[in-house]
Amino acid sequence: MKIRKYLFAGLAVGAAVMALSGCGNKAEVRMTDYVEIHFSGLDGEGKVDAYIDKGSLKRDILAQVYEEKEDLSDKKLLEDLGDYEGFENSITCELDKEEGLKNGDKVTLSISCDEETAEDCGIRIAGDLKKTYEVEGLTERIELDAFDSKVFNTEEGIEISFSGRAPFGRISIENHLSRSETLSDVRYTADKTENIKEGDKITITAELSAGLEVDGYYLKKNSTVVTVENIDRYLSDQMEPGMWEQIEPYCDQEITDELNGTFFIMDGEDSYRFDKDDVLSFEGITYGTEAYLATCRAADGREAYNMLLVPYYIHATLPGGIRLGENETATGYAMIENVIQTKEGTIDTEAISVRLPDSSYTSLAQADSRCLGEIRTNYDLVPITLQ
Numbered sequence: 001m002k003i004r005k006y007l008f009a010g011l012a013v014g015a016a017v018m019a020l021s022g023c024g025n026k027a028e029v030r031m032t033d034y035v036e037i038h039f040s041g042l043d044g045e046g047k048v049d050a051y052i053d054k055g056s057l058k059r060d061i062l063a064q065v066y067e068e069k070e071d072l073s074d075k076k077l078l079e080d081l082g083d084y085e086g087f088e089n090s091i092t093c094e095l096d097k098e099e100g101l102k103n104g105d106k107v108t109l110s111i112s113c114d115e116e117t118a119e120d121c122g123i124r125i126a127g128d129l130k131k132t133y134e135v136e137g138l139t140e141r142i143e144l145d146a147f148d149s150k151v152f153n154t155e156e157g158i159e160i161s162f163s164g165r166a167p168f169g170r171i172s173i174e175n176h177l178s179r180s181e182t183l184s185d186v187r188y189t190a191d192k193t194e195n196i197k198e199g200d201k202i203t204i205t206a207e208l209s210a211g212l213e214v215d216g217y218y219l220k221k222n223s224t225v226v227t228v229e230n231i232d233r234y235l236s237d238q239m240e241p242g243m244w245e246q247i248e249p250y251c252d253q254e255i256t257d258e259l260n261g262t263f264f265i266m267d268g269e270d271s272y273r274f275d276k277d278d279v280l281s282f283e284g285i286t287y288g289t290e291a292y293l294a295t296c297r298a299a300d301g302r303e304a305y306n307m308l309l310v311p312y313y314i315h316a317t318l319p320g321g322i323r324l325g326e327n328e329t330a331t332g333y334a335m336i337e338n339v340i341q342t343k344e345g346t347i348d349t350e351a352i353s354v355r356l357p358d359s360s361y362t363s364l365a366q367a368d369s370r371c372l373g374e375i376r377t378n379y380d381l382v383p384i385t386l387q
Contacts, residue, residue, distance in 0.1 A: 029123060147220075166198050170193060265362065274318060280318060315329055316330070338353065
């Protein structure tokens with residue numbers, strides 16, 4: 001147990017007290033009468049601090065033995081100086097328990113001093129040098145539920161929201177409570193704030209402000225787990241029914257625009273250039289049901305994080321000796337970048353962009369080799385069926 005030792009020194013008063021040794025009167029003091037004890041902190045975590053008020057002790061001793069010497073000069077007092085300073089310096093107090101206290105606990109204070117030196121100074125120590133005190137006045141603890149369902153994860157209270165596009169989603173926590181609400185002084189943090197996706201488990205931790213801790217509040221629990229939901233996401237596995245129908249018109253438009261300008265068709269190593277007026281007949285565009293979904297391997301590739309690679313077939317009759325397959329068909333892969341499923345389950349058609357290869361081809365095998373070879377270098381391709 002730590003021993004507290006307190007000194008009180010004042011030269012003029014000290015000199016006067018030292019004159020006690022030259023006086024016939026003796027002072028009698030109960031040391032426990034001069035104890036100052038203070039309890040602080042929270043109930044169950046309280047602390048105690050105690051000391052001897054040596055200033056009051058000196059004054060009481062003087063009141064008993066010094067009245068006859070009020071006319072003595074400072075010089076005379078110094079001549080009569082006893083070892084009162086030695087006695088004062090010998091006074092210590094020790095508590096049997098100083099921390100982890102709760103209201104109603106008992107703590108015992110033990111005082112020690114050099115009684116022989118006290119006697120030489122004309123002081124008699126009376127009474128017990130121990131005293132027991134009951135702990136009181138500690139701040140009562142108040143339980144606080146930081147994750148009360150009435151306010152946590154609500155728009156009006158502690159709002160948890162997700163933004164961005166999985167797997168690069170973000171989480172934010174906003175405290176909308178008024179300053180009069182205790183929970184407005186609670187700080188909430190997430191163990192992961194970026195690069196989140198649907199279904200991720202995020203741990204939310206609550207922390208009391210210093211003011212709430214001083215006021216005795218404690219948290220019912222420090223953390224909870226929320227599941228990421230209602231977030232837009234880049235498609236990376238499969239397309240749900242109806243999604244392709246939302247994208248198809250954009251591919252139709254891109255291919256039609258190219259046919260209305262200048263387009264190229266490769267047959268092996270031979271390249272053919274055609275303009276709009278070269279088309280003898282146009283029977284339409286169809287798409288294969290077996291496509292690919294490519295996701296970028298590079299973290300900095302988010303501007304085109306994924307691509308839907310869909311084989312297209314142009315049914316047309318063109319001049320010259322070129323034969324475009326059995327059905328006069330040119331083919332290639334339409335590259336639809338940033339295919340995003342919104343939290344409502346639809347395709348974000350404003351985010352997608354459609355690109356076509358520099359040339360169409362007379363066979364899908366050649367289109368696969370020419371269009372997808374480089375993509376396979378930087379992306380992971382997953383076969384996907386258009387529904």
